[in-house]
């Protein structure tokens with residue numbers, strides 16, 4: 271009998287195309303996702319080398335990073351953004367690729383629209399020129415981000431030279447507190463293992479708290495695997511996965527569906543499979559999380575005071591603490607509830623799905639955003655925007671003083687004009703709190719959608735368990 | 738990609754360590770949609786004055802270094818962000834050879850994807866080479882990739898280490914894609930097998 275395998279090993283083995291002496295193993299890529307920022311030079315490289323695009327059917331593209339969230343008509347005001355958008359449209363047209371452009375009712379953030387249409391299935395290898403490709407691990411697909419020359423490589427060959435990763439099992443057992451979410455699990459894991467904790471590993475998330483998550487929650491969690499240093503996160507497919515996919519545009523149909531199901535059921539890690547590293551967390555211990563620094567690992571429970579350099583035992587970490595405190599304009603010992611915020615951003619491929627808007631709206635209902643605070647809600651896709659409006663969520667937000675926007679990446683990376691001014695403090699549902707990520711000098715605190723909504727209503731961070 | 742040819746070329750000296758990719762191609766140029774033409778943006782902040790005329794203080798602007806094809810540069814070259822614009826810029830500017838005591842990993846790998854030979858030397862070797870360029874600015878070194886030899890008019894001559902697969906790829910002008918396409922029959926076989934075993938992957942997209 272063959273030895274027990276992890277899900278990662280099964281996917282790896284089934285995608286190994288060729289292993290030549292002295293060369294990096296070549297693995298097959300089933301699906302290739304694209305957006306306007308990291309693809310133009312790849313298409314150009316293809317043309318310069320007179321190469322053909324191997325599998326146009328394997329590609330799905332959208333416009334998201336630099337699309338405006340206010341006025342979506344072309345040309346967009348920023349000429350550079352406009353060039354990227356037009357170049358993407360031309361490239362897709364030339365190669366006959368499916369593109370969800372700004373007029374499409376399927377437009378939205380790549381990692382939001384792809385699952386909406388069932389384009390990625392369990393067991394697939396999926397890539398995108400974007401580090402948050404890890405999102406699709408929620409479906410049990412091996413999904414990771416790549417650079418521009420690798421994008422070109424996949425266009426030309428449908429393969430990538432790749433070294434096999436190690437495996438890290440993150441097991442979260444027990445029941446989450448009522449107000450803790452997948453985002454809080456993600457931040458708590460990163461807080462525990464650090465942003466380098468997953469380096470060189472693919473993370474598999476397992477345990478009862480993970481299987482209890484909705485598909486949306488699983489996407490939020492896998493999305494942030496990259497913030498723990500891992501190129502990919504994985505969650506075993508189960509009945510929720512199948513129910514989510516069934517009937518979607520790109521999901522298998524009829525006979526194919528039955529065949530696919532029996533294959534998908536063979537994917538979860540075998541009993542007794544060996545991992546290189548195992549980390550365990552108890553779901554009960556996970557409080558609503560708030561980052562205080564400039565790295566996602568600089569995170570605390572909402573009631574914990576802001577740490578100081580002496581709270582860290584390594585010199586590197588206490589130095590990092592010192593410079594983060596300075597950038598963030600914080601003193602050690604301060605309570606999060608004493609911080610005044612200026613901005614709230616509800617959006618990004620981490621937290622811009624319908625479930626996120628529902629949970630934020632439940633908190634925002636009947637509140638009023640204070641005068642000095644600006645709060646924007648940016649749905650992940652046109653479809654989500656429509657569904658939210660059908661449920662009247664947009665009204666809840668606008669009546670509470672929020673701006674209800676058009677979909678896109680928006681202030682997650684502040685490339686489209688939505689950005690913080692220097693010194694502004696923001697409660698954000700996105701995934702990166704790096705210096706300047708949301709605008710030069712901007713100060714980002716990562717939180718869950720409900721925590722963001724509570725912060726918007728109060729003008730400071732609040733423990734939603736006490737509302 | 739052009740095959741790497743043995744050559745004799747002017748050596749430009751940058752006696753700086755830890756030159757990062759942010760300096761090689763500053764952030765403001767990353768939004769371009771073409772991979773060509775980055776040579777003019779290389780070292781932009783050091784190379785040009787406020788009015789965008791050449792900064793005479795910057796070493797690569799020295800008249801003796803014009804037309805250089807070899808860059809002699811300090812330790813840990815290409816550190817910082819993994820941007821591929823850095824090797825694009827270096828190649829577009831006209832360098833096809835770099836000599837340093839060490840490189841950042843990703844940058845090093847990216848050089849081979851763009852036909853650039855990054856030679857790694859010891860600190861003693863580097864010091865000797867630097868001294869020769871300082872004494873004779875505009876001096877030309879010779880590189881023989883096949884033999885892995887570097888030779889200078891001052892009489893310095895040594896063999897450098899190189900991964901043999903990478904060396905062959907440079908000599909044959911094979912980028913990573915060309916290397917993978919050598920396994921094309923394996924890719925086609927894989928696809929045929931997948932079409933049979935997992936047919937829905939080919940029906941549902």
Ligand code: SF4
Nearest residue numbers: 402618619679682683
């Ligand atoms: S929302 Fe943010 S993280 Fe997600 S794809 Fe857009 S820019 Fe990247």
